[in-house]
Amino acid sequence: MKILLSTFFILWSTIALSQTIIEGIVFDHKGTTIPGVNIYLRGTFEGTSSEIDGSFNLVTDIEGEVIVVFQALGFKTFESPQTLKAGNIVIRPVLKETINEMTAVTISAGALEASDEKKSIVLKPVDIVTVPSAMGDVVGAFQTLPGTAAVGNDGRLFVRGGDASETAIFIDGMKVGNAFGTTAANVPTRTRFNPNLFKGSFFSTGGYSAEYGHALSSALSLNTVDMPARNQGDISILSVGAGYNQTLVGKKNSLTASANYFDLSPYQSLVRQNFDWERAPYGWDAEVSGRQKWGNSGMLKAYFHTSANGMKLWQKTSQSQGRGSLLGIDNNYHFGQLSFKQLAGESWSLYGGMSFSSNTDNFSIAGLNVRNQNQVLHGKMVAVKDFSDKFSLKTGVEHFVFSYSENLITEDLERSFVDHQPTVFAEADYYFSNKLILRSGLRTGYSALGEESWLDPRFSLAYKFQNQGQLSLAAGRYSQSAVEQLRIFNTELQNTVADHLILNYLLSTNGRTIRAEAFYKDYKNLLTFEGMPYQYENVAQQGAGFARGMDVFYRDQKSFKNTDFWLTYSYVDSKRVFAQFNTMVQPWFAPRHNGSVVVKHWIQALKSQLGLSWVINDGYTFTDPNFPGEMNAKTRSFQDLSIGWSYLPKPNLIIHLACNNVYGRENVFGYQFSPQANEAGRFESQPVGLQAPRFFLLGVFLTLSKDKNANNLNNL
The missing domain is CATH 2.60.40.10 (Immunoglobulins)
Incomplete structure (x- = not known):
């Protein structure tokens, strides 16, 4: 042992x-x-x-x-x-901590994203066509988001004290010239593009990436569908027109073509109008888009849009005799672009493309015939390199060509200009951890026409808390060329400039999103002038101003079964010396208080979605010559209650009915005063309102495909 x-x-x-x-x-x-x-x-x-x-x-x-x-x-x-x-x-x-794209902090100051590929979705693509007040317009849904102002007699995007020219629109990263249709004063316009074309969007209310320029206040970047789901045809029958869309899908490519026609004459014969129409708005458009995959990670997209529309309207003023002056508008528009994206070796990715837009307006008023032509050419190449999971660098080069001309047809007179603007930008992201990210960028460009160069630094910092909430800070400078209608009178005009400072809090969890943001914008070199359109005098850049305030956004998709709703409030204190004003005034397009409510509820038993949207502000400033001062009066509050009903009797059939300003509120956007006082010494006026108390839209959408369950929402 x-x-x-x-x-x-x-x-x-x-x-x-x-x-x-x-x-x-x-x-x-x-x-x-x-x-x-x-x-x-x-x-x-x-x-x-x-x-x-x-x-x-x-x-x-x-x-x-x-x-x-x-x-x-x-x-x-x-x-x-x-x-x-x-x-x-x-x-x-x-x-060492790794940077996880799904859990890492993201820059949220100024940015609202609408893409299923992003973690924090504020507005989904399908919302574009289901928000009742949007009436199927791409921009209509964004007008219910924080930072925007409801200017019901215009239709374009007004963001945080800025006018509509301060917002730039991009499709797949390429600039779109004249994205909104040409219209008459106080007749709201719409974007020219079919909402079914897009899969998502990036809407910035300020403090946006160095990749985007030519916008003082906001950048709206729309991303087109990569590859449709199936072969299908879509028939649209509307109360104001009709259209057809055909999609063909192969293994690595697809082709979509559509044509639409609208004419408001039959509609206006049934619904009372406040305006004196000689010829109701009418028009047509056609689109073709193709997509081609190459390799395992490449995608090439081509898109072409062409359209034509017109209208004739009698415009009566306080001094007009009879029906007033007859205004006629004929518009022709063409837009085409080619874009690509490609993953390269060693953590490189490339994307870019080229776009071209051409807009021609023919105006006739009081015997004067004017033709305006605006063209924008944009080329772009971007390279992104991920050096590690903590550091990435984006660099890009762009070239813009802006061409504008005005012609007095009868007098055979013309004035025009062409401006070439090469641009370079770089932007770096550095993750200190999953909770802290720094983004810094620089954008520089040169204007051959103005013989001006500029340098715009931009900076963002974001920190993520334990409760998934995050705090972001953004600051930067933003430059934009003078609007063509004024630049034509003084081609030596320099860029207008806005400096942004934004503080943002975002919490998005369990189907609920809370977003609060404070901002300050400082404007420099704003345009000032005297005279009237086509007769501007003393066009200069002696203006300046500011916009400051805060906005709050809450969206909830969980608290109530089958219900999605969001609430928005924005406060904007904006004053500027600009246009024909000689003192600091609150612009007519910048109401101080803006709010909106959007509710959508699905009723399974009725196969229906009911929607409601309510938009309100505290009124628009205007100058009353009966009292001293500029912008010395304000209209009563603007209010618009819209409802919508979408009914799916069959999976491939959608019936949609929408009505804005349901209770027919007589919204006033200002007053038009006579140029001379009457015998009592007062300047007479008439209100500026909408063309009709309310607008109805009825649409029937039928999808033809082998899959009887398909409809035209599949690609949203």
């Missing part, structure tokens, strides 16, 4: 002396211990895990050169080369 025990202790001692004990404690970069770290010897089955206090102990008989691997979720893999021999080895590894 003694011999057996002696033999056992000798063998045990020999084994123990030949073993290696690897021990230590695992820390993160802050010095905190990490439990549950997977620890193993590469190429072997030997391993262990760290304890609750981060300590570990691994015993092995292996000798020689090995790699000790430490792995944990949320941290970079740590490798420690060791030479194993009998005895103890102490390792105290420090694991």
Whole structure:
């Protein structure tokens, strides 16, 4: 027995002396211990895990050169080369945090994204066509978001004290010239593009990326569908027109073509109008879009849009005799673009393209015939390099060509200009951790016409809290060429400039989103002038101003079953010296208080979605010549209650009915005063309102395909 025990202790001692004990404690970069770290010897089955206090102990008989691997979720893999021999080895590894795209903080100051590919969705693409007040217009849904002002007699985007010219629109990153249709005063316009074309959008209310320029206040970037779901045809029958869309899909390519026609004459014969129409608005458009995949990661897109429309309207003023002056408008518009994106080797990605837009307006009024032509050419190339999971760099080059001309047809007179603007930008993202990101960018350009160069620095910082909420700070300078209608009178005009400062809080979790933002904008080189359109005098840049305030947004898709709603409030204190004003005034397009409510509820038993949207502001400023001062009066509040009903009697059939300003409120946007006082010494006036108390839209949408369950919402 003694011999057996002696033999056992000798063998045990020999084994123990030949073993290696690897021990230590695992820390993160802050010095905190990490439990549950997977620890193993590469190429072997030997391993262990760290304890609750981060300590570990691994015993092995292996000798020689090995790699000790430490792995944990949320941290970079740590490798420690060791030479194993009998005895103890102490390792105290420090694991660095990895940047996870799904959980990392993102820049949210000024930005509202609408894409299923993004973690924090504020507005989905399908909202574009289901918000009742939008009436199927791409921009209509964005007018219910924070930072925007409801200017019901215009239809374009007015953001945080800025006029509509301060917002630029891009499709797949390419600039769109004249994105809104030409219209008469106080007749709201719409964007020219079919909402079914887009899969998502990026809407910035300020502080946006160095990639985007030529916008003082806002950038709206619309992204087209990559690849449609199936072959299908879509028939649209509306109360104001009709259209057809055909989509063909192959393994690596697709082609979509559409044509639409509208004419408001039949509608206006049934619904009372406040305006004196000689010819109701009418028009047509056609679109063709193609997509081609190449390789495993490349995509080429081509898109072409052409349209024509017109109207004739009698415009009566306080001094007009009879029906007033007859205004006629004929518009022709063409837009085409080619864009691509490609993943390259070694963490490179490339995208860019070229776009061209041409807009021709023919106006006739009081015997005067005017033709305006505006063309924009945009070329762009961008390269993005991910140097690590913490650092990435985006660099790009662009070239813009702006061409504008005005022609007095009868007098055979013309004035025009062409401006070339090469631009370079760079932007870097650096993740200090999953909770803290820094973005800094620089945009520089040169105007050949104005012989001006500029440098716009931009900066953003975001921090994410434990409760998933995040705080963002953004600051930067934004430059924009003078609007063509004024630049034609003084081609030496320089850029107008706005400096932005934004503080944002965003919390998006469990189907609910809370967003609060404070902002300040400082304007420089605003345009000032005297005279009237086509007769402007003393066009200069002696204006300046500011816009400051805050807005709050809340969206809830969880609290009530089958119900989605959002609430918005914006406060804007904006004053500026601009246009024909000689003192600091609150612009007519910048109401101080703006609010909106949107509710959508799905009723399964009725196969219907009911919608409601209510938009309100505290009124528009105007100048009353009966009292001293400029912009010395204000209209009563603007209010618009809209309702919508979408009914799906069959999966491939949608019937949609919408009505804005349901209770027929007589909204007033200002007053038109006579140029001379009457016998009592007062200037007479008449209100500026809408063309009709309300607008009804009825649409029937039928999809033809092998899949009887398909409809025209599939690609949204």
